Amino acid sequence: MSAFSAIGEEREVDRNEYTPEIEPQPTWCPGCGDFGVLKSLKGALPEVGRTPEETLLVTGIGCSGKLNSYLDSYGFHTIHGRSLPVARAAKLANPDVEVIAAGGDGDGYGIGGNHFMHTARENHDMTYIVFNNEIFGLTKGQTSPTSPKGHKSKTQPHGSAKTPIRPLSLSLTSGASFVARTAAVNPNQAQRILKEAMEHDGFAHIDFLTQCPTWNKDAKQYVPYTDINESEDYDFDPTNRAEAQELMRETEDKLYEGEVLTGVYYRDEERPSYQEEKQQIGEMPDEPLAERYFDDDYEWERSYDRFIDNHK
Amino acid sequence: MSADELIWRIAGGSGDGIASTSQNFAKALMRSGLHVFTHRHYPSRIRGGHTYVEVRASADPVKSRGDGYNFLLALGDSFARNPQEEAYYGNEEAKPLAENLDELREGGVIVYDSGLLDPSEVPNFDERVEENNWHVYDIDLRSLAREQGREVMRNTAGVGVTCAITGIPLEAIEELMRDAMPEKILEPNVEIMETAYDLVHEEYDVDAPDVSVPTGDHDEDQLLMSGSDAIAYGAIDEGCRFIAGYPMTPWTEVFTIMSQNLPELGGISEQVEDEIAAAALAIGASHMGVKAMSGSSGGGFALMGEPLGLAEMTETPLVLIEAMRAGPSTGMPTKPEQADLEHVLYTSQGDSQRVVLAPGTVAEAYEASRRAFQLAYEYQIPTMIIYDQKLSGELTNVPASHFDREPNGDIGMTLTEEELADQPHTADGKFHRFQHDGEDGVSPRSVPGQKGGRFLATGNEHNPAGHIEEDPDNRVAQMNRRQRKLDAIRADLDDDGLLIEYGPEDAEYGILTFGSQQGTVEEAVDRLNENGTSVKALTVAELAPYPVETVRAFLDSVEEALVVEMNASAQFRGLTQKELGTHGELLSSLLKYNGNPFEPAEIVEGFTTKIVDDGELPGNETKFVPAAGD
Ligand SMILES: Cc1ncc(C[n+]2csc(CCOP(=O)(O)OP(=O)(O)O)c2C)c(N)n1
Ligand code: SF4
Numbered sequence: 001m002s003a004f005s006a007i008g009e010e011r012e013v014d015r016n017e018y019t020p021e022i023e024p025q026p027t028w029c030p031g032c033g034d035f036g037v038l039k040s041l042k043g044a045l046p047e048v049g050r051t052p053e054e055t056l057l058v059t060g061i062g063c064s065g066k067l068n069s070y071l072d073s074y075g076f077h078t079i080h081g082r083s084l085p086v087a088r089a090a091k092l093a094n095p096d097v098e099v100i101a102a103g104g105d106g107d108g109y110g111i112g113g114n115h116f117m118h119t120a121r122e123n124h125d126m127t128y129i130v131f132n133n134e135i136f137g138l139t140k141g142q143t144s145p146t147s148p149k150g151h152k153s154k155t156q157p158h159g160s161a162k163t164p165i166r167p168l169s170l171s172l173t174s175g176a177s178f179v180a181r182t183a184a185v186n187p188n189q190a191q192r193i194l195k196e197a198m199e200h201d202g203f204a205h206i207d208f209l210t211q212c213p214t215w216n217k218d219a220k221q222y223v224p225y226t227d228i229n230e231s232e233d234y235d236f237d238p239t240n241r242a243e244a245q246e247l248m249r250e251t252e253d254k255l256y257e258g259e260v261l262t263g264v265y266y267r268d269e270e271r272p273s274y275q276e277e278k279q280q281i282g283e284m285p286d287e288p289l290a291e292r293y294f295d296d297d298y299e300w301e302r303s304y305d306r307f308i309d310n311h312k
Numbered sequence: 313m314s315a316d317e318l319i320w321r322i323a324g325g326s327g328d329g330i331a332s333t334s335q336n337f338a339k340a341l342m343r344s345g346l347h348v349f350t351h352r353h354y355p356s357r358i359r360g361g362h363t364y365v366e367v368r369a370s371a372d373p374v375k376s377r378g379d380g381y382n383f384l385l386a387l388g389d390s391f392a393r394n395p396q397e398e399a400y401y402g403n404e405e406a407k408p409l410a411e412n413l414d415e416l417r418e419g420g421v422i423v424y425d426s427g428l429l430d431p432s433e434v435p436n437f438d439e440r441v442e443e444n445n446w447h448v449y450d451i452d453l454r455s456l457a458r459e460q461g462r463e464v465m466r467n468t469a470g471v472g473v474t475c476a477i478t479g480i481p482l483e484a485i486e487e488l489m490r491d492a493m494p495e496k497i498l499e500p501n502v503e504i505m506e507t508a509y510d511l512v513h514e515e516y517d518v519d520a521p522d523v524s525v526p527t528g529d530h531d532e533d534q535l536l537m538s539g540s541d542a543i544a545y546g547a548i549d550e551g552c553r554f555i556a557g558y559p560m561t562p563w564t565e566v567f568t569i570m571s572q573n574l575p576e577l578g579g580i581s582e583q584v585e586d587e588i589a590a591a592a593l594a595i596g597a598s599h600m601g602v603k604a605m606s607g608s609s610g611g612g613f614a615l616m617g618e619p620l621g622l623a624e625m626t627e628t629p630l631v632l633i634e635a636m637r638a639g640p641s642t643g644m645p646t647k648p649e650q651a652d653l654e655h656v657l658y659t660s661q662g663d664s665q666r667v668v669l670a671p672g673t674v675a676e677a678y679e680a681s682r683r684a685f686q687l688a689y690e691y692q693i694p695t696m697i698i699y700d701q702k703l704s705g706e707l708t709n710v711p712a713s714h715f716d717r718e719p720n721g722d723i724g725m726t727l728t729e730e731e732l733a734d735q736p737h738t739a740d741g742k743f744h745r746f747q748h749d750g751e752d753g754v755s756p757r758s759v760p761g762q763k764g765g766r767f768l769a770t771g772n773e774h775n776p777a778g779h780i781e782e783d784p785d786n787r788v789a790q791m792n793r794r795q796r797k798l799d800a801i802r803a804d805l806d807d808d809g810l811l812i813e814y815g816p817e818d819a820e821y822g823i824l825t826f827g828s829q830q831g832t833v834e835e836a837v838d839r840l841n842e843n844g845t846s847v848k849a850l851t852v853a854e855l856a857p858y859p860v861e862t863v864r865a866f867l868d869s870v871e872e873a874l875v876v877e878m879n880a881s882a883q884f885r886g887l888t889q890k891e892l893g894t895h896g897e898l899l900s901s902l903l904k905y906n907g908n909p910f911e912p913a914e915i916v917e918g919f920t921t922k923i924v925d926d927g928e929l930p931g932n933e934t935k936f937v938p939a940a941g942d
Pocket of ligand 1: 062144
């Protein structure tokens, strides 16, 4: 038996395999958009051919962070905003594992904003799902980085003076090689985009519009929306960076008013992933590093044999 | 011992090659059979400013920088002449000479670069020379170097002069230069050194050296190592192949050594966006079954508090290095202090489960590094090494055999797929990662990609299967299990010899210390005993879990003890009293926090004044804090 026989195992996976058989059942509020993410993820994983045991879901903190309590795979529920650095290292340590990171808009664009920018810049090969409900859910309804300007909450009683962050533009300019937006109210599109993201070789960022009926009743439920990849009105080529940028600018202005555009905004198949870049310069082993620790025959090098001459 | 030792100080501006020159010089002395120890003093400035390195050499083992020094090689600070800098820093030209005279011993030697330094700018220079019976050599090292190569090679000329005056054979240094220098600059350097050497012989009568240079003979091969080298090599030997970090002095030294070596060893090094990320990456890699580390210094380590708690709660093995420097905040970036002790012991949320090791010497730094990985992976617990800027940068010789050990790639209780299939760790058809049983508190883990081992790791309280759970009984059971690890580790550590007792067993008095002050304290103990005061010392190299029994036994055996540490608030003494719950009335403190480590004489003086004579210290270099009942 190999050390990681779950990896690359070719078998039919049923979406129910991802459902924990035991408690707990989701503690999300009725009508929460997070259910939609869970549903489409459970649909996409088997389509990509990934089994629960070769999948690592790394989450942050928030209602969104509870995703991996309800999705039965290997999971790491980390700390607020830090899912990306944990996930990055996990992928570097064993690139054969399917690594997905997830968190909320507060988690990913607020406290974890620095990691978001840098993970996109480095183009790590992973999928990053941000549950964008324009609010802090778990801490009970404070203004988030994606809340619209003027948004009133208990901590911003006079309405936020801040312009919301532009997640799509931010990840594109930072260097993400796959940028998409989808919505919980459209599980079919979401599932398709998740599948494409997982199959993409590089950093795939999905701004996943979710609704928080408990704390963000005023927010639009993101309908109507248009799929830019399917609508004839948007004769749109996601491999064209300039077009993507232009459309992102438009849609990020309009998100809080008119029509909501979703779909894959940008896809760059040319750019090598970070792992590939690192391999090219000789800073990343060919075989997954993790395997070595399960190989009884591996000969560990000693510092004595290598460096001691420098010190004599 | 002091009669038979050379303490050579090379002074100049940062960026003038002081460090590399002194390192070569120390190595040459070590190769000739001597024991060496270096001490580095530098400002937080990249080029220029006053910097020096001391190389102490003796036939007997040397454990500290010693007191004062007896040979000054004062190079000009080439950057002091930068007209732009003058506006900011004023004229610093005389500093390499002027700043160093206070500690030069009577009868010592001064060599200065007359091409760059003018002693008339040094207050009372001639009077002081006469008073102290110093031997002065003014040699135009700058012109000499400029004529035969490049001006920056002044330091090599200075080494040639040193050899001529002390009688150290040039060949030893040349051989090292051949190892260390590229062909192109080797020849001019050798030439410059020889010319300088000959010049001294022509112009001065050096047959009877002004300072005595010892001769020595090691019975084993020796290596010249710093504490940072030792920590890095210990990590490599324990199979650490993943490091993530963000630069901060002096942690950068370990980070650099690891980054330069890991790729060739098939490992991975990541310089990331900040220290929170760095610690989080190490956790991510370790979660996958890879031996990983991170680290920082004071402020950077502060950012690691939250990931540290995550490692505790998820029981992810993690090794973090904390290289202390003077604080608070960015404090004094290049100066040592031992004031992050409480920071490392108590940072992060909740009741903690962590190990803190504090090596005192270069040899122990290697030991502590290996031990840190063993404990972290065996017990699935974060383990920290704290040490300081002093130990990080000082070079000393250690027998080569100390590092000639078996490597270890074992990651502790991690199940194979066969074992996972056996299902002893399974309930409800699920792998129970966090089972309550296990005498030492450790429950076996699996890693992603393994069949039959899937589980959730979470920083929230969780049940045996890993799911978030706030049931009171579960909480207590999990907490008790995690805490149980500490007792097991304490028992393990007691057998480890991480507590170093030094001096006569039946001594009347004691000195208690930790970390980099060990060698200095031991030298002081020797001197005190020579002078008829009966003293022994205990260096505590494991701070958490604290070795209560051993320290208690030590304190029970003495009448009174002095706690020596480099901080203003007596943190180590506080820890000791807290852990022991008694003995406060026996302990007084000798503290130093001016940016310089203790010298042995200061400890001797402090001990004698306070413990023997019950008096007060005159100066403000060190400070007493009396015992609780004083
Ligand atoms: C360092 C830190 N700061 C604050 C918190 C408290 N906290 C928990 S969840 C959360 C906000 C989550 O909002 P978001 O990321 O938008 O996720 P949502 O709950 O809406 O899914 C905050 C501030 C924390 N856990 N850690
Ligand atoms: S608070 Fe909002 S985001 Fe959280 S579970 Fe309820 S509806 Fe969902």
